[in-house]
Amino acid sequence: MLPGKASVVEAADRIAPYIHRTPVLTCSTINRMFGGEIFFKCENFQKAGAFKSRGATNAVFQLSDTEIQRGVATHSSGNHAGALALAASRRGIKANIVMPENSSRIKILAVESYGGLITRCKPTLAAREETLKEVISKTGAVEIHPYNDLRIIAGQATAAKEMIEEVNDLDLIMAPVGGGGLLSGTALSARYFGKHIRVIAAEPAGADDAFRSFTSGTFIPSVDPRTIADGLRTSLGSLTFPIIMENVDDIVTVSEEGIIEAMRLIWERMKIIVEPSSAVPLAAIIENKLNISGKRTGIILSGGNVDLENLPFKTTV
Amino acid sequence: MLPGKASVVEAADRIAPYIHRTPVLTCSTINRMFGGEIFFKCENFQKAGAFKSRGATNAVFQLSDTEIQRGVATHSSGNHAGALALAASRRGIKANIVMPENSSRIKILAVESYGGLITRCKPTLAAREETLKEVISKTGAVEIHPYNDLRIIAGQATAAKEMIEEVNDLDLIMAPVGGGGLLSGTALSARYFGKHIRVIAAEPAGADDAFRSFTSGTFIPSVDPRTIADGLRTSLGSLTFPIIMENVDDIVTVSEEGIIEAMRLIWERMKIIVEPSSAVPLAAIIENKLNISGKRTGIILSGGNVDLENLPFKTTV
Numbered sequence: 001m002l003p004g005k006a007s008v009v010e011a012a013d014r015i016a017p018y019i020h021r022t023p024v025l026t027c028s029t030i031n032r033m034f035g036g037e038i039f040f041k042c043e044n045f046q047k048a049g050a051f052k053s054r055g056a057t058n059a060v061f062q063l064s065d066t067e068i069q070r071g072v073a074t075h076s077s078g079n080h081a082g083a084l085a086l087a088a089s090r091r092g093i094k095a096n097i098v099m100p101e102n103s104s105r106i107k108i109l110a111v112e113s114y115g116g117l118i119t120r121c122k123p124t125l126a127a128r129e130e131t132l133k134e135v136i137s138k139t140g141a142v143e144i145h146p147y148n149d150l151r152i153i154a155g156q157a158t159a160a161k162e163m164i165e166e167v168n169d170l171d172l173i174m175a176p177v178g179g180g181g182l183l184s185g186t187a188l189s190a191r192y193f194g195k196h197i198r199v200i201a202a203e204p205a206g207a208d209d210a211f212r213s214f215t216s217g218t219f220i221p222s223v224d225p226r227t228i229a230d231g232l233r234t235s236l237g238s239l240t241f242p243i244i245m246e247n248v249d250d251i252v253t254v255s256e257e258g259i260i261e262a263m264r265l266i267w268e269r270m271k272i273i274v275e276p277s278s279a280v281p282l283a284a285i286i287e288n289k290l291n292i293s294g295k296r297t298g299i300i301l302s303g304g305n306v307d308l309e310n311l312p313f314k315t316t317v
Numbered sequence: 318m319l320p321g322k323a324s325v326v327e328a329a330d331r332i333a334p335y336i337h338r339t340p341v342l343t344c345s346t347i348n349r350m351f352g353g354e355i356f357f358k359c360e361n362f363q364k365a366g367a368f369k370s371r372g373a374t375n376a377v378f379q380l381s382d383t384e385i386q387r388g389v390a391t392h393s394s395g396n397h398a399g400a401l402a403l404a405a406s407r408r409g410i411k412a413n414i415v416m417p418e419n420s421s422r423i424k425i426l427a428v429e430s431y432g433g434l435i436t437r438c439k440p441t442l443a444a445r446e447e448t449l450k451e452v453i454s455k456t457g458a459v460e461i462h463p464y465n466d467l468r469i470i471a472g473q474a475t476a477a478k479e480m481i482e483e484v485n486d487l488d489l490i491m492a493p494v495g496g497g498g499l500l501s502g503t504a505l506s507a508r509y510f511g512k513h514i515r516v517i518a519a520e521p522a523g524a525d526d527a528f529r530s531f532t533s534g535t536f537i538p539s540v541d542p543r544t545i546a547d548g549l550r551t552s553l554g555s556l557t558f559p560i561i562m563e564n565v566d567d568i569v570t571v572s573e574e575g576i577i578e579a580m581r582l583i584w585e586r587m588k589i590i591v592e593p594s595s596a597v598p599l600a601a602i603i604e605n606k607l608n609i610s611g612k613r614t615g616i617i618l619s620g621g622n623v624d625l626e627n628l629p630f631k632t633t634v
Contacts, residue, residue, distance in 0.1 A: 023340070044588045264625065271361045271621035273588040304588035308581065308630040 002243050003154035005192040008185075011154040012161060015057040018090050019047050022159070024166050024298075027270050034285055036292040039170070040266075041163040044274045044304025048110065050231075051159050051182055051302050052083035052146070058155030059144045060087040068093055070140035075121075075128040077103040078231055079303050080146035085116030096141050098132045100124075106307045147181030148237030157185030157192075163298050164193045171295040172198040174281035176302055177210045177251060178232035180240030186300060187247035197298075198249045202284040204229050205253040210236055214244060214251045228256055228312060231277035231302060252290060258283035260312045266301075273304045276312070319560050320471035322509040325502075328471040329478060332374040335407050336364050339476070341483050341615075344587050351602055353609040356487070357583075358480040361591045361621025365427065367548075368476050368499055368619050369400035369463070375472030376461045377404040385410055387457035392438075392445040394420040395548055396620050397463035402433030413458050415449045417441075423624045464498030465554030474502030474509075480615050481510045488612040489515040491598035493619055494527045494568060495549035497557030503617060504564035514615075515566045519601040521546050522570040527553055531561065531568045545573055545629060548594035548619060569607060575600035577629045583618075590621045593629070 003011075022042045031037055043051035060072060071094030074084050081097045088095035095116045099108060100123035111118055121131035136143060145152065159182070160173055173190050177183040183201050190197040203211050207225035219241055225233040236244065244251075254262075263279035265286070266272060278301040285292055320328075339359045348354055360368035377389060388411030391401050398414045405412035412433045416425060417440035428435055438448035453460060462469065476499070477490055490507050494500040500518050507514040520528050524542035536558055542550040553561065561568075571579075580596035582603070583589060595618040602609055 049588065267590060267625060271366065271590040273584055273590060308584060308628070311625070311628065313625040 001150070001239065003150050003157065003188060007150070007154040008157045008161060008189060008192060011058040012158040014061050015054055015155060015158065018057045018087070019053050020045060021162055022046055024163055025270060025272070029269050030265065034292055036295045036297055038292070039163065039167045039296070039298045040270070041159055041298060041300045042272065043159055044272060044278060044301050046303070048079065048082040048086045048114070049303055049305040050079035050083060051156055051300065052079040053086065054158050055152035055155030055181060056080060056083040056087040056144065057090070059149060059151040060084070060091050062151050063142060067142060070142070071096060072144045073132060073136050073139065073141035074098070074144050074146060075132045076146055077107060079305055081107060081116065082110035082114060084144055085111045085114035089115045094141070096135045096139055098128055098135060100128060104307055106305065110305070147179035148239050150239065152181050153184045153188070153239065153243070155185070156182045157189045159300055160186040160189035161193050163300070164189060164197070167296070167298060169296055170194060170197050170298045172200055172292070173298040173300070174200050174202060174284070175300045176229065176232055176277050176280040177201040177203050178277070179234040180210065180236045180244050182300065182302060183248060184240045184243040187243065191247055199247065200290060201244070201248055201251040202281040202289070203251055203253050204232055204259060204280060205255055207233050208253045210244070211251045211253050213241060214248070217245065227259070229259055229277040229280055231275065232280065252284045254280055254283040254287055254289065258287045262286055264313060273306060274301050275303045275306045278302045278304070318467070318556065320467050320474065320505060324467070324471040325474045325478060325506060325509060328375040329475045331378050332371055332472060332475065335374045335378070335404070336370050337362060338479055339363055341480055342587060342589070346586050347582065351609055353612045353614055355609070356480065356484045356613070356615045357587070358476055358615060358617045359589065360476055361589060361595060361618050363620070365396065365399040365403045365431070366620055366622040367396035367400060368473055368617065369396040370403060371475050372469035372472030372498060373397065373400040373404040373461065374407070376466060376468040377401070377408050379468050380459060384459060387459070388413060389461045390449060390453050390456065390458035391415070391461050391463060392449045393463055394424060396622055398424060398433065399427035399431060401461055402428045402431035406432045411458070413452045413456055415445055415452060417445060421624055423622065427622070464496035465556050467556065469498050470501045470505070470556065470560070472502070473499045474506045476617055477503040477506035478510050480617070481506060481514070484613070484615060486613055487511060487514050487615045489517055489609070490615040490617070491517050491519060491601070492617045493546065493549055493594050493597040494518040494520050495594070496551040497527065497553045497561050499617065499619060500565060501557045501560040504560065508564055516564065517607060518565055518568040519598040519606070520568055520570050521549055521576060521597060522572055524550050525570045527561070528568045528570050530558060531565070534562065546576055546594040546597055548592065549597065569601045571597055571600040571604055571606065575604045579603055581630060590623060591618050592620050592623045595619045595621070
């Protein structure tokens, strides 16, 4: 089961009035360093600061007036929370967001600023699911899962679709992988809209459940993930895993030092703010996990939501 | 004495192969906050990370082969140093850069990475000028002053020229003021290429020599400037001061807190990296030093060179 080409085209049309067609940037210094051309799709400039606005907007605007009259709901400590709250406010409905108590101040402020209704819970998956169930039974809201939802996957696919339309003859596209919504969508768009584009995912070694699931062919959940890339700590979903098995060419893993080095390179050389998860594909290039020499590589920079009071840059990395 | 319209047009053509035509960005949140439309000309994305590449490139490529055969020279602890080194390397000549011993690691690394030849000196204006004199007498290099030079002013003017060509009906343009090269060029381009655009400069209150010179009509040097905006600590020049007196509508001053708040707003909302000097015009809007409600305002973001290991963001500003 996967979103067809028509679903992705429809998603792109549906969300166009509400999202940014983000720019694709290049950096001559970075190209020189790696001997290839890298095209960065800047979803850090997206509404609510991440690609998540694409899927959330597609889901919220695909629902009928009847279906959606009691609002939407999700549990999230990350970018999906803000994206869903913003999409709901654009549709004029309520967004109930279950957030663990240890969510970052920045993420909570973002949800509040978009008018989301926050319910706090203990920071365990069980507490999050239980609290969400209670919120839904009380409000009648529709659950919008952050990635294991075909409408979300079709929405996330529109980022790669735009890049493929804008940049000719890409040899490969890279995306980070957490729950797999962005990666699934990216792989589908590469197939639907590209010509022989290889799709390579990058994942922190400290949260390598997708890598292990992919190489073993068996779903392996994320247990005790340890990575600065806070968007990539989740497990794959029952919908995203088979799409990835079928449509992704490879998954590579990177070190925490590599992620910070890549993030610093993007900040210092491109003068743009990306969050650690965004830097994971470039980290794979830095760490020679794949060779992009002489190739045209597209990288999806997934988001730019960081806490400026808590940055990972230490003296002389 | 000032660069005529033809000089600015020639400068734009001369430097086009070597610099970026930088994007103009907007931010719906910031527009909503201030009730007007603000257009940010992103010179933080410029070659060598600042508008300084425009003037330096114009000066270096305007000199004849004979004039320039022994290279160029300047003293600078800031963005002019890197910009001149890069421009010289593009022309295939040597750049001798006198840098005070207390220059930041980042700025020294930038000059070195562009192949500049660094001579260190004590961190006083007298030592800088004396050392530069020695370097020039030894090498025969041509001095390229960071702002008090008509070729530099014409080069810096091209940033506002591009913005005026791209954004219709600007009501005002804002730029920060340090030595006045950017401000002079901006004011001239507003006059040459715009229609009734007001030009407003912003300056840190802790380095308000341009403000005091402008309001008194008498040149007042910068003595013991105290500001985080390291690009704005210098005095006006004998060429820039009269251009500013004649062509700038107003100069306003801002607090250090305002600069950091504006910088944070740009980083958090626009996801781009700007240095403190770039944030000074927006700080003036935040601090109600002028009212841009209902207006179309252009702001030149002067540069993006910051030390990521030494950022001014503290908990809950």
